[in-house]
Amino acid sequence: MADAPGGDDPEQGPKGWKPATRAVRGGLMRSQFGEISEAIFLTSGYAYDSAEQAEARMAGKEEGFVYSRYGSPTAEMLQERLCLIEGAEACRVTGSGMGAISSAILAPLKAGDRVVAATALFGSCRWILANQMPRFGIEAVFVDGADMAAWEREIARGCQLVLIESPANPLLDGVDIAAVAKLCRKAGALLVVDNVFATPVLQRPLELGADVIAYSATKHMDGQGRVLAGAILTNAKYMSEVYDPWLRHVGPACSPFNAWVVLKGLETMQLRVEAQSRTAARLADAIAAHPAVAAVRYPHRKDHPHYEIHKKQMKSGGTLLAMSLKGGQAEAFRFLNGLKIADICNNLGDTKTLACHPSTTTHRALSDAEQAAMGLDRSWVRVSVGLEDGDDLEADFLGALSAV
């Protein structure tokens, strides 16, 4: 197989390309058949020319594939494309977003270590920190993500790893990534950023000082609601020393088929995210004025409590919004049940508009007190805005609101 023309020459090769070109052509490895669309290599193992070659490959003395838990050609194309999109040295893809994020935060730690994270976090990430890490002798503490004094105090008390999600589930809270990165550098702590809601199109955590970025590629990267996948990005040295041994032996590998679906999704990600963000901003404004709505949260609306943070580090407001209904859970349910175009679904980042009630679905494992600590109560609905026409969506939302 040959690399894309130009190789790594920064003038002619992929590193000299603009982002849209990287997303369409980055990582392409053509087989002898000259296919235009990337090939799916559905194979678990690889044949060696000789026993000597098998020995050399296994010992890492000769380049080449050995087993698809370690890597496969299709996954490698996706990894290379993601490196180019993110501006990272190394990427490994996994079978789900949680496969990536759990590996990103567990592989670097040992008993006695201490983790600091924001209270507002994706439910499963919070579960790992609050329930699994203490069983391994790792302490996890949660701070209000917008409270810089709290970050400073807790990181200074001793901390090996910080996990940030911004905007965060479900109310799109913001954390100042560059400011927390500075504190991490001073303390020698690893900064891991879950960049799922923002996507690499809108927010660039490596440029803000993050050490590791983790993604659920299930969301905007596939972007069409088909497969689960995840990705970890960091520098080449840290990847080979810390993450590669973990990923090879623990085994959260990405199926070549799923890697291929995400590769194709990346080709249209920028177009989709920009268009979906424009519609999300419009919908947020349209519903904010409705008398049944108590509050709207959209990162680039001035009434978002973390507007300044989001404005500073995110190119646009993104594809998600949240709204609080004056009538609480009963009205939130009536609104969801009244939608005719948007689906009720806890997934996000899809071309189809999806709405859910976080208190009883994505965040149901948290007690009312834990939900309250992140500003969540039963009046909130989260919306992931898709690619449908903005006029149709606005009519759908206003129609469902008129029924509450």
Ligand SMILES: *Cc1c(COP(=O)(O)O)cnc(C)c1O
């Ligand atoms: C969905 C999601 C995850 C988990 O990803 P899966 O692909 O569902 O495993 C992690 N973090 C955030 C912010 C998410 O939205």
